[in-house]
Amino acid sequence: MSHWLLKTEPAEWSWENQASNSGVSKWDGVRNAQAQKLMRTMNVDDLCLFYHTGKAKEVVGIVRVLKTLYPDPSDASEKCGMVDVKEVCAFKVPVTLAQLKQEESIKDFMLFRQPRLSVVPVSQDVWEKICELGGVDISDLSEVSTKATRKSAAEEVAAKGSLDKSSKKHKRRKRNAS
């Protein structure tokens, strides 16, 4: 499984927006060729850091890839694709870019070297570090992921109730309020 960082300008699409609609959304509007190439390699259940650019400049939560790349109808050239993502959890504490830049252990994070790229690969080291800083328990995430992998994402959504029932240890995730 791979990890990613997805950037968004909160004025256009924020974590609060993501949390609505059962936390599910299309990640459309990506036009950059390199970002498209990276998105193409995303797999179902890959986990992504949800990053606010602009004034905020901080990682605020985690989303999971629900559907791999498919055509983005908002692209007139019909060449660009998009993925579907679903909210996994919010960070207990947002992790700022300034904070990350001070971390000696993740100096080679691609986010620093290519600040304009809106889809950034995240190494395991960086993933663990950022989740730790955000107050998120990674083992809790792998439980969700492993379970989801057994069924396709579509099935998971459809069979949500039965999944909940059949899993003794299942921890109920926070439903989006608002």
Added chain:
DNA sequence: GCCAACGTTGGC
């Protein structure tokens, strides 16, 4: 197919 000029992104 090169490259200058221009546009865009996003950190500072």
Added chain:
DNA sequence: GCCAACGTTGGC
């Protein structure tokens, strides 16, 4: 608001 770093466009 500025500017560095890219990306894109279009003339040649």
